[in-house]
Amino acid sequence: MRYGKVAPWLFITPTILGLVFFRIGPIIAAFLASFTSWNVFSPPQWIGTSNYVELFNSGTFWMILRNTLVFSLMYVMGVMVCGLFLAILVNNRLRAITFFRGLYYLPVITSTVAIGVVWSWILSPRFGVLPNVLADLGVHNIPSFLGDSRYALLTLVMVYIWKMSGYHMILFLAGLQNIPEEYYEAAKIDGATRWQSLRHITLPLLSSTTFFIGIIALIQSLQSFDITMAMTEGGPNYASATLSFFTYINAFVHFRMGYASAMSFVLLIIVGVITFINFYARKYWVETVD
Amino acid sequence: MVKIYRKIALYVLLLFVGSLTVFPFLWMVATSFKSMGEVFRLPPTFTSSALFTDRMWDNYRTVLDQHNFLRYVLNSVIVAGSAALGQLFTCSLGGFAFARMKFRGKNIVFGTLLATMMIPVEVTIIPEYLLMLKLGWYNTYLPLIVPSMLVGSFGTFLFRGFFENIPSSIEEAAFIDGANPWQMFYRVFFPNAKPVSASLIIIAFMNNWNDLLRPVIYLESNRLYTATMGLMQFKGAYGAQWHLLLAASVVSVIPLIVVYISLQKYFVSGMLTSGSKG
Amino acid sequence: MKRNLVIVLLATLLVASLSAFAMAEQITLRYFMWDPEFQQMEAELIRGFEAENPNIKVEMTALDPTNFWPRLAAMAAAGELPDVFSMSTGYIDTWARDGLLLNIQHLVDRDLNLDDYFYNVFAEDRFPNKDTSDMYAIPYAWVGSVLFYNKDMFDAAGLEYPNDDWTWDDFQNAAIALTIQSNPNRAPEQYGFWWYGRYSHVEPWVYANGGRILNENKTRIAIDDKAKEALQFLSDLTNVHGVSMAHRDMAGMRQQDLFPLQQAAMWVDGSWMIDHVRTVAGDSFRWGIAHVPKGPSLEPGEERSYYWPDSVGIAATTKHEDEAWAFVKYLIGANRPVETYMPGKVPIYKDIAYSEEWLQQDQQPGNMELILELGETPVRTTFNMGWSEWRGYASTGGAGMNGELDAVTNGQQTVEQAIENITRDGNAVLERYYPEP
Numbered sequence A: 001m002r003y004g005k006v007a008p009w010l011f012i013t014p015t016i017l018g019l020v021f022f023r024i025g026p027i028i029a030a031f032l033a034s035f036t037s038w039n040v041f042s043p044p045q046w047i048g049t050s051n052y053v054e055l056f057n058s059g060t061f062w063m064i065l066r067n068t069l070v071f072s073l074m075y076v077m078g079v080m081v082c083g084l085f086l087a088i089l090v091n092n093r094l095r096a097i098t099f100f101r102g103l104y105y106l107p108v109i110t111s112t113v114a115i116g117v118v119w120s121w122i123l124s125p126r127f128g129v130l131p132n133v134l135a136d137l138g139v140h141n142i143p144s145f146l147g148d149s150r151y152a153l154l155t156l157v158m159v160y161i162w163k164m165s166g167y168h169m170i171l172f173l174a175g176l177q178n179i180p181e182e183y184y185e186a187a188k189i190d191g192a193t194r195w196q197s198l199r200h201i202t203l204p205l206l207s208s209t210t211f212f213i214g215i216i217a218l219i220q221s222l223q224s225f226d227i228t229m230a231m232t233e234g235g236p237n238y239a240s241a242t243l244s245f246f247t248y249i250n251a252f253v254h255f256r257m258g259y260a261s262a263m264s265f266v267l268l269i270i271v272g273v274i275t276f277i278n279f280y281a282r283k284y285w286v287e288t289v290d
Numbered sequence B: 001m002v003k004i005y006r007k008i009a010l011y012v013l014l015l016f017v018g019s020l021t022v023f024p025f026l027w028m029v030a031t032s033f034k035s036m037g038e039v040f041r042l043p044p045t046f047t048s049s050a051l052f053t054d055r056m057w058d059n060y061r062t063v064l065d066q067h068n069f070l071r072y073v074l075n076s077v078i079v080a081g082s083a084a085l086g087q088l089f090t091c092s093l094g095g096f097a098f099a100r101m102k103f104r105g106k107n108i109v110f111g112t113l114l115a116t117m118m119i120p121v122e123v124t125i126i127p128e129y130l131l132m133l134k135l136g137w138y139n140t141y142l143p144l145i146v147p148s149m150l151v152g153s154f155g156t157f158l159f160r161g162f163f164e165n166i167p168s169s170i171e172e173a174a175f176i177d178g179a180n181p182w183q184m185f186y187r188v189f190f191p192n193a194k195p196v197s198a199s200l201i202i203i204a205f206m207n208n209w210n211d212l213l214r215p216v217i218y219l220e221s222n223r224l225y226t227a228t229m230g231l232m233q234f235k236g237a238y239g240a241q242w243h244l245l246l247a248a249s250v251v252s253v254i255p256l257i258v259v260y261i262s263l264q265k266y267f268v269s270g271m272l273t274s275g276s277k278g
Numbered sequence C: 001m002k003r004n005l006v007i008v009l010l011a012t013l014l015v016a017s018l019s020a021f022a023m024a025e026q027i028t029l030r031y032f033m034w035d036p037e038f039q040q041m042e043a044e045l046i047r048g049f050e051a052e053n054p055n056i057k058v059e060m061t062a063l064d065p066t067n068f069w070p071r072l073a074a075m076a077a078a079g080e081l082p083d084v085f086s087m088s089t090g091y092i093d094t095w096a097r098d099g100l101l102l103n104i105q106h107l108v109d110r111d112l113n114l115d116d117y118f119y120n121v122f123a124e125d126r127f128p129n130k131d132t133s134d135m136y137a138i139p140y141a142w143v144g145s146v147l148f149y150n151k152d153m154f155d156a157a158g159l160e161y162p163n164d165d166w167t168w169d170d171f172q173n174a175a176i177a178l179t180i181q182s183n184p185n186r187a188p189e190q191y192g193f194w195w196y197g198r199y200s201h202v203e204p205w206v207y208a209n210g211g212r213i214l215n216e217n218k219t220r221i222a223i224d225d226k227a228k229e230a231l232q233f234l235s236d237l238t239n240v241h242g243v244s245m246a247h248r249d250m251a252g253m254r255q256q257d258l259f260p261l262q263q264a265a266m267w268v269d270g271s272w273m274i275d276h277v278r279t280v281a282g283d284s285f286r287w288g289i290a291h292v293p294k295g296p297s298l299e300p301g302e303e304r305s306y307y308w309p310d311s312v313g314i315a316a317t318t319k320h321e322d323e324a325w326a327f328v329k330y331l332i333g334a335n336r337p338v339e340t341y342m343p344g345k346v347p348i349y350k351d352i353a354y355s356e357e358w359l360q361q362d363q364q365p366g367n368m369e370l371i372l373e374l375g376e377t378p379v380r381t382t383f384n385m386g387w388s389e390w391r392g393y394a395s396t397g398g399a400g401m402n403g404e405l406d407a408v409t410n411g412q413q414t415v416e417q418a419i420e421n422i423t424r425d426g427n428a429v430l431e432r433y434y435p436e437p
Helices: A006-011 A013-033 A050-057 A059-090 A098-108 A112-123 A131-134 A152-177 A181-188 A194-221 A225-231 A243-252 A255-285 B004-031 B054-066 B069-100 B106-117 B120-134 B143-151 B155-165 B168-176 B182-191 B193-212 B213-218 B227-232 B240-262 C002-022 C038-050 C065-077 C092-097 C107-113 C121-123 C151-157 C166-179 C197-207 C225-239 C273-281 C320-330 C368-375 C387-391 C402-409 C415-433
Strands: C027-033 C055-060 C082-087 C138-150 C265-268 C288-290 C307-314
Touching: A006 A013, A006 B069, A006 B182, A013 A255, A013 B069, A013 B106, A013 B120, A013 B143, A013 C055, A013 C065, A050 A255, A059 A098, A059 A152, A059 A194, A059 A243, A059 A255, A059 B004, A098 A152, A098 B240, A112 A131, A112 A225, A112 B004, A112 B240, A152 A181, A152 B004, A152 B193, A181 A194, A181 C225, A194 A255, A194 B155, A225 A243, A243 A255, A243 B120, A255 B106, A255 B120, A255 C055, B004 B240, B054 B069, B054 B240, B069 B106, B069 B143, B069 B155, B069 B182, B069 B227, B069 B240, B106 B155, B120 B143, B120 B213, B120 C065, B143 B193, B143 B213, B155 B193, B155 C197, B155 C225, B168 B182, B182 B193, B193 B240, B193 C415, B213 B227, B213 C065, B240 C092, C027 C038, C027 C065, C027 C320, C038 C055, C038 C320, C038 C402, C055 C320, C082 C092, C082 C320, C092 C307, C107 C320, C121 C307, C138 C151, C138 C197, C138 C320, C138 C368, C151 C166, C151 C288, C166 C225, C166 C265, C197 C225, C197 C265, C197 C402, C225 C402, C225 C415, C273 C288, C288 C368, C307 C320, C320 C387, C387 C415, C402 C415
Parallel strands: C027 C055, C027 C082
Antiparallel strands: C082 C307, C138 C265, C138 C288, C138 C307
């Protein structure tokens, strides 16, 4: 509004410095690398668009791309619903609510390795609690949740949602706290039920928060390497691998940095388009406070 | 009367959900007391035979005494703490500018910021490494702190979202009172962002704490190692010393819990303040 | 007068030589290794080396393999490789090809008495030809594949233990007798055997049958009939006789736990697993090791054993070639304490391998000299450039040849289909590394 011409740039000086020096430079280098064959320990060799051609001809890549889209869609929806639910639950002024907030945050900070081990046990066909309970309940043909290529990806998404719900709980909580109490009080005086308050006050006022939490969740869904590594290692045969995992493998196990860079930029374009569409559609469903 | 039933129901629900979230952590703690051979059993066991005996704290003793682990945790506190505070500074300022100010190129800069979040670190780390070598920052904490301090894309995004949400009536009132941009930020907007600030510190601290790739390639001196590198000592070429790894993991998680709990006081149901005069 | 002159001269000489000695260069070597679990023991080793070589100091860094390779690659990209570092069979070809490793053949020829070492396995560190070319790294230890078997389970079934005369039929019959399934609707409580697509599970059988997976030059996939016979044998064990579980059923269990936790009576894997079995099983059951049974198609003179080394290499860019080589000799030689070798990992220096301390006959399995027999036969492996991509290993264990064979154990495809896929996909990878076959 009336901040002048200089102030904005002053305020974003640290950001610009960081962007220019530490992000844009390496990203441009990575972009150039995508046109090379580079095993990291030796100098890169220019091969033009060969990496991209190989990608688009690779059945594995298309499968993994499909996995990534499915994974992201399920993760974003799942983690936001769970996060919001938890946030509403802990937004109560109860005694020891801090204890519960801590409890729900635990999966976020529990080491991924430990989560991988414990969940693998629970879901293990031979000794796992879940399959055995299901068998006792008379369910037939219980699949191997992590070992069967039809279910591995879905199982992985659910564990990741379980892990990160607490993270989104905090973000939604901050958003909930920004809604002035007066609105709720006024609604109560008007005789609104809790459910109506939720629908007509909370959700609309939360829509802006929801929007950017959604973007954050989308980006998080692209960083599923750790949980994939801990639970399935992308298996069986890449059935549960997303681009995050595939990029890491190609970069630091096979040392095909050029190829890994190429797939990152393909992903960037796709996600960029999705995000752009979201920003554009924002004005249709996000309500601002004014 | 209904109120009490409601409260009880709420507690039951809270506990139920809590039981679903806590068990891997409980396993981590329980296993940290076991001996190496006891960790993987079929069917898995929960408690250690060493519990409540003299040997109970053996793993912790080994980790802390013989492996210098406390030092590593302290290092991580310094690194992650600096990075988190730095991000708070950078991202709140930047988020405020993006949210409330108009300037040319705003959308381009913001779009670039967002786009940089979507490139995985694996493909940028080698160019970044070569850059750091040129800067002479190898074997220091600078590569671990400065980039994340200066470019918290996520944090800027967070603050922008929240600052956008504050009614312009408050802003107008402060302008009428003659506030300059800095005062607008510092006395009007920032105080209202306590929950956001707390969230950012929690998340930035945790993300920096868990980073393993950067410490691995930038740190050579053992005395500089962070907690994540300390954990790595317990992994060998052929398997891991799980009992020690988990004991160290438990120690490593404590600062994260402390940060989280201590910042909870900022998550109080908010009354938007209108700020005081400049 | 003359005597004083002599004294002064002698004194000057003494001082001069002392100061020359004091000015002998202090050299620091950087050493990177990939086994943090043994870091403290290696530190002891280094202290011993430094005591013998007062002008050399060694700075060691230990990183677990997942982090070791990215770090080393980054250092190589910057031209800052450490002087001495661990090297594996999976990467040595690429590193040698790219000129990052010092050619040490002249040093080996000059300083080492080859009879003192398990010479056969040096072949794995030669590039490009495994039999005739120069060495670019040198082993400090090697591991081979053995058959683990549960003696208690054999006793309970009234079976004789595996021996060197066993045929594959003997093996199959034993596996069937050792599989116990009381409820046909549930999985067997005890499997007679256990295998999946992993390299240390599969290659031993192929080689025991005289088969090949790669062509002679190790540049293309060329699975021959004898190899196919071996794969079919393994597939039948799972799908026809039901003595080994489908890969999807082992989810949630670490593969190396199945035998020590008594889920399977027999298991083929590398000898380094001896340490793991001891740790996990303790004294809960009696077990032993044997050779992988010879296959029906093996011709005399065709014996090839599956074993491979862990090596150390010297950076081509090192500024201290002599000192680095002195350190490497120490790492592989007689001075290295037995404790630095994990049980089941064979020291490259024969005297240590044949010593009582290493053979540990008072501990299970009690017959580790069996492993040493492998080292006396010619070696064959599948390691080449791009191995991790086409074979599937560690974090890519679900893919490549590993993944295709897993699908066979799941009953999702036949051995023929698997071979077709492995050949097509594997050659696509190998063509990138070896433009000519």
